[in-house]
Amino acid sequence: MNSRKPDHNYAFGLVLRxxxxxxxxxxERLGFDAGYDRTYISLLERGLCSPTLDTVVSLCSVLNVTLIEAFSSVESKLEELDASRPDPT
Structure with a gap:
């Protein structure tokens, strides 16, 4: 990945959604089952805040995905977003 990195919180939010x-x-249901408010889930999905590792673990547990699957998806999304950006040269 080059130095023009898209926002990792935005990529995480897209994957979470x-x-x-x-x-x-x-x-609302995801937030309830994971122990968070719906508004926090909304903030995460919009990339407006950064989750802690505890938050990611809790969300993955509820969504029945492994951390490896989740982070692999975030990495793929970051690469996809980076590839879609115009080259500044």
């Missing part, structure tokens, strides 16, 4: 929708969860 995809995983949540694939699992059939609303933001």
């Amino acid at each position: 995809d995983l949540r929708l694939q699992s059939g969860y609303s933001q």
Whole structure:
């Protein structure tokens, strides 16, 4: 990955939203099951805040995905976002 990195919080949020929708969860239900408020889930999905490792572990547990699967998806999303950015040269 080059120095023009997209925001990792934004990439995480996109992945979280995809995983949540694939699992059939609303933001409210995911938040409740993971121990967070719906508004916090919304902030995460929009990339407006950075989750702690404890938060990621809790969300992965509820969504029934491993940390490796989640972080691999975030890495792929970062690469996808980076590739879609115009070259500044």
